[in-house]
Amino acid sequence: MQDFSIDTLELIVDMAPANGYLLQTPIEGLDGPNHRTGSYSRPGRHGVTVSSIFYGERLIKLRGKVIGTSAADFEDKRQALINALAVTKDENGYPTPTRLSFTTLAGRSYYVDAYFDKPIMDLYTPASCEFMVTALVGDSFIYGATTVNSGNISRPSGGGYVVPMVLPYDSAPSSGGTITVTNDGTEESLPLITLTGLLTNPIITNDTTGKFIQLEYTLASGDTAVIDMNELLITLNDSASLIGSKTITSDWWGIAPGDNSISITTDSPSDDGFATLSFNAAYLGI
Numbered sequence: 001m002q003d004f005s006i007d008t009l010e011l012i013v014d015m016a017p018a019n020g021y022l023l024q025t026p027i028e029g030l031d032g033p034n035h036r037t038g039s040y041s042r043p044g045r046h047g048v049t050v051s052s053i054f055y056g057e058r059l060i061k062l063r064g065k066v067i068g069t070s071a072a073d074f075e076d077k078r079q080a081l082i083n084a085l086a087v088t089k090d091e092n093g094y095p096t097p098t099r100l101s102f103t104t105l106a107g108r109s110y111y112v113d114a115y116f117d118k119p120i121m122d123l124y125t126p127a128s129c130e131f132m133v134t135a136l137v138g139d140s141f142i143y144g145a146t147t148v149n150s151g152n153i154s155r156p157s158g159g160g161y162v163v164p165m166v167l168p169y170d171s172a173p174s175s176g177g178t179i180t181v182t183n184d185g186t187e188e189s190l191p192l193i194t195l196t197g198l199l200t201n202p203i204i205t206n207d208t209t210g211k212f213i214q215l216e217y218t219l220a221s222g223d224t225a226v227i228d229m230n231e232l233l234i235t236l237n238d239s240a241s242l243i244g245s246k247t248i249t250s251d252w253w254g255i256a257p258g259d260n261s262i263s264i265t266t267d268s269p270s271d272d273g274f275a276t277l278s279f280n281a282a283y284l285g286i
Contacts, residue, residue: 001027002103009084011064019073021081022065029060032285033140055140055284060100060114062135066121067128074127085116085133100135101145109145110286112137141187144281152274153179155199155266178207178263181255185281188254190229192278197223199273200266207261211253217245219273229254255279 001013011023036056039048068074097113114135156177197219205212234242
């Protein structure tokens with residue numbers, strides 16, 4: 001690793017600092033998540049039938065040393081590490097994760113959002129100690145640090161010809177409606193889609209995978225709807241839920257590895273709104 005951070009607390013990897021936080025390798029848990037398997041016994045026979053298998057949680061184990069220049073400095077650094085791993089909750093009382101950010105020797109930057117167990121830091125000397133901490137990552141994947149933003153995607157406009165016409169004629173091409181985004185990861189990434197009105201019953205489609213999501217709702221000019229493909233939520237103007245406007249034939253879809261063609265259509269040619277899409281590349285492991 002070139003660098004590794006717990007929130008804003010920076011750790012030094014496999015070096016010998018005069019003081020600070022030394023993170024030792026190997027770092028466990030970056031290779032892949034646990035597998036979650038469902039099975040049932042085969043009646044009257046040996047063995048079981050595997051009915052389902054999914055990726056589960058990821059456990060990351062960090063080991064290292066805390067080194068201070070004095071007893072007071074050492075105590076301050078211990079407390080800073082303890083505080084970086086503290087339990088945090090949102091205004092509704094739900095736990096919130098802490099971000100782990102790191103850059104590999106290949107120069108590639110990633111992150112995961114983790115929930116920490118208590119750090120083990122037994123006191124032996126007045127100015128240094130070893131630590132070990134386990135992080136539970138609820139999401140199965142590791143994400144690239146760079147967020148991919150699509151830019152504005154508007155409904156198709158223009159094209160066709162004007163009647164009456166003079167033969168021979170040239171049909172003007174339409175514009176808008178489709179944009180290409182690239183997922184450099186190895187796994188499907190679940191995007192955040194923002195719709196800005198005016199849009200009438202918008203349909204946003206991943207033409208590469210053939211999946212779409214449609215809202216039976218008209219977003220007025222200035223209205224904003226956010227479709228969170230990861231949390232399976234649709235909200236209007238950061239408050240009201242629009243989940244009931246999702247049509248029954250719609251899919252919750254993601255961005256496949258590689259190039260993806262994304263399009264938007266609506267029911268009215270006068271719609272001048274647009275969609276934007278953002279995501280981070282997803283990796284099974286590094």
